[in-house]
Amino acid sequence: MSDINVLVLMGGPDAEREISLKSGAMIAAALREAGGFIVHEQIIDKPTSTELRALPGDVIFPVLHGPFGEGGPLQEIMEADGRPYVGSRPRAARIAMDKISSKLFARTAGIRTPPARILIAGEPCDLEMPVIVKPVDDGSSVGVRRCFDAAQFAAARAELEVKHQRLMAEKLIVGREITVGILERDLLPMIEVVTSQEFYDFSAKYERSDTQYILDPALAPEIQAEIAYASRTIYERIGCRDIARVDFMVDEVGAWFLEINSMPGMTDHSLVPKAATHAGITFPKMCARLVEKSLSRMKGNHRMARNAANAVQAHAADASSASTESQVALEGASQGASEGNTATMTRDQSGAQDQTND
Known part of the structure; x- marks a missing residue:
């Protein structure tokens, strides 16, 4: 069998460009180490x-x-383009990137998630302090601010509203930060993140060397089961594929779903590679497995591009089914909640979201 030509794309126009460049370089090196691949690295905008x-x-x-x-x-x-590729398809990628949309999916599955609000410039927010203010669709803790009083909240909004088109406020959960990687449909070992910072921010993730990553942390069996169920359920309901990472906070109430990442970081500080290695899957083996999985989805001639009309039709269907309403409120009940007791969701504009996988 001849070597497989793999095009590794990295860079992009977003705030996490530098992390992408590091991730892409590490994946390219891992595929070369795995053998059987001719790797083409391409920095894009x-x-x-x-x-x-x-x-x-x-x-x-x-x-x-x-x-x-x-x-x-x-x-x-x-x-x-028509070639097979690693990762989620358009609709699932959009939902996973949009923190409010993914919280809606969690809520409909009966999974506990902190109350949240879309922030509209000039309009008040009815969440009680403390809260987290953050962009709806950025990662790596870009633009995340913790607010414990009205003055901090006003300052965070004033700072971030000029930088980000869509902001949200989310009830601050103080507890243990737990993350779960998913490889294809297999759950990787859980990791607890312990940082000396105020929270697990960009610096703690990628710049500091004192952040601790505890593999297979000591958690009550019922909490482990809750996190495992929530991770797999959200991954499958949104329609993710190949790889993802699901983040939680755990307090005395239980596990709270925060977000899902459909293309998590792949640097030497990143969590999914650490979890995979702990499970006996080396980084080169993991990268090779993802490429081989994507190839296996394409039957016949994987170089053949899709019919242009079908591509346009699929684009239109995706845009319709994955639309995220600009006015979404996640309200509700957390104090004294038992497992399965979650936030209550309301939508100012109606429109059910199709949960069929891409």
């Missing part, structure tokens, strides 16, 4: 379909983080 088609490769491994590269637009371009 926002390529067109025509530009992507001109790049070499039998399969695409996109390692971008942020709204463009991880949140649907790049996935739509790769769908039109």
Whole structure:
């Protein structure tokens, strides 16, 4: 069997570009170490379909983080390209990137998630302090602020509203931070993140050396079961594929779902590679497995592009089914909640979301 040509995409226009560059370089090196692959590394910004088609490769491994590269637009371009690629399809990528949308999916599955509100400039927020203010669709703790009183909340909004189009406020849960990687449909070992910082911010994730990562942390059996159920359920209901990471906070009430990442970081500080290694899956083996899985989905000639009309139709269907309403409130009840007692959700505008996988 001849070597497989893999196009590793990295960079992108989003705030996490530098993390993407590190992740892409590590994946390229891992595939070369695994053997059987000819690796083409390509730094991109926002390529067109025509530009992507001109790049070499039998399969695409996109390692971008942020709204463009991880949140649907790049996935739509790769769908039109027709080659197999690693990661979630457009609709699932959009839902996972949008923290409010993913919380809605969690809520409909009966999974506990902190109350949250979309923040609209000039309008008040009825959540009680303390809260977290953060962009709806960014990762790596970019633009995250903890607010313990009205003055801090006003300052955070004033700072972030000029930098981000969509902001949210979420009830602050103080407790243990637990994350779960998913490889295909297999749950990787849980990791507890312990940081000397106020919280697990960008610096703690990628710059500091004193952040502790506790594999297989000591958790009550019922909490482990709750986290495992929530992780797999959210992954499957949103329609993610290949790889993801699901983040939780755990307090005396139980586990609280925060977000799901459909293309988690792949640097030497990143959590999914650490969990996979602990499970006996080396980084080269994991990367090779993801490429082989994506190839196995494409029957026949995987170089053949899809019919242009079908691509347009799929794009329109995706845009319709995954629309996220701008006015969403997640309210409700957490004090004294037992397992399965979750926030109550209301939507100012109606429109059910199709949960069928892409």
